[in-house]
Amino acid sequence: MDASIAPAEGAVPRWRRLALVRLLRDPTGAVGTLFVAAILVLAVFAPLLTPYAPEDIDVRNRLAPPSAEHWMGTDQLGRDVFTRLVYGTRIALAVALPAVLAGAVVGMLLGLVAGYVGGWVETGLIWLFDVVRSFPALLFAIAIIALTGPSLFMVVFIMALTRFPSYGRLIRAQTLKIREEEYVAASKALGCSAPRVMLRHILPNAVAPLFIQAAMDVPVVITFEAGLSFLGLGVPPPTPSWGSILREGYTYVRATPWMILFGSGFLVIATLGFTFFAEGLRDLFDVRIRGEGSN
């Protein structure tokens, strides 16, 4: 094999390495990647980063200010706020990643069908997308959780339910464009079934913007979960969700400002990180499209 086209050292292909390098060279992308990486490290290594467990109660040390022992102070039960916030990253990701994935997959399939089949199926699906988008998502979530009771699963389910239309619309628009390409006509002429044309020929070429939309949605879902937990309708206690920590901070706001300050800090770093990361990805993607167009 010619050395110039062999993959660079390690198993990482050259193009992927370049994409990451380019993402890191853009200031927005770099900050985003850094923050996202930090969040992932916190989530994975939570037990190694703090000597306490998130549910450890120390009643003698309630609502303590930050100190060498408790970096971000303690809450109304004497639990270490830093520990709870670090473990909170796990909850944020445990909600955001499955919700975005489920929303993206459902939206993708429906969008594909809408764009490919057309006719009344398309009209009906677009109507469905518009109807779901016309729900104020938070109020809708509140109504459902009021009946079922709060749980991690419900938060994920509702988020997936309210996010799928944006993916559906995106993939439909892509499909409409790709449907007219010659290779699609060719695969049809060769006798490929409709599902095969959609999944093997259209989808791989339509899916790129979906990743950017998904990255953009992660902070939306994280914020949403925090909002629900703040209302006491998210992940039930004593699980340390950022929203429930903010709620406790709000309840004891006159006694200590630290919970609100540090809780907001974690939440904002996560949303800022994922937003910058997504914007970096989008810029990268746009450049690639321009590059391809000029060839």
Place this chain on the structure above:
Amino acid sequence: MIVYTVRRLMTAALTVIGAVTLLFVIIRLIPGDPAVVMLGPRASDSMIASMRARMMLDEPVLVQLGAFLGNVLRGDLGRDVLNELPVLTLVLDVLPFTIVLAFGSILLAVLIGVPLGALAAAYRNSWWDRATAFVSVAFITVPPFVAGLLLLLVFAVELRWLPVSGGGTRGDVLNQLRHLILPVSALALTWVGYIARLIRSSVLEEITKDHVRTARSKGLAPGRVLFKHVLRGALIPTIAVLGVGFGNLLGGAVLIEIIFNRPGLGFLILNAIESRNYPVVQGGLVVAVFLYTLANVIADLSYGFVDPRIREA
């Protein structure tokens, strides 16, 4: 324009009916008996049975849906379980607070965001442009309820410049305005960011157009060209985004109303959940969906009004 308006109103009506249907079906499909939820765990079987009968829960779902839609169309959103007052009255009682909050936020966001974005575009790549870009992103990524908590902490609890909670004394406008400052600012922040970014990019696009070059070549002052000729075109995408944004604003308003203990639609619905007052929850949501769709229609129509190409399409 009339045809366009009628067509848009009809799609909106269909969307509302669809949304209300979907809401109803989902609520009926998910596990959990509304009668049990309302009466609490200690309710006797006969109490549950009579509540189920009153709420028509034993009828087929389609019959329930038909009755519910019929009632909604007549403006009957059911009655409060506790005091038997019509839900519509309860909602209309608090709705002005939410509407003032939402419109106040949009107004503030436009007043700050439009000049910010326009100046950023006019002085492209200057320090002002970069500062605006940074501030916009910061504002967009801070969730409104977090902004609300921080504003409450700083200006109400620590500095004590502004009231901590409530909607203000009825009839005392000045007092009510003081109570509005923090909630409106918290809700507006995100939109200042969005609008500034949007206006910047649409101004940059608009600036290259022929009619702007003509205005410049007539010798008009740069400020006049920017604010009269460029901004008019640049505002169109902003109007559309504001329509969509209104719905998100309603969602954000729930949390803001809770944080500042302000009467409003969100506060009403959440309290109704705590007291298991399901008709109020359901009715409040129907009004929220209606408002959201209405905002979108108004945005679309004003879009058509500003840009004749759209209504003739």
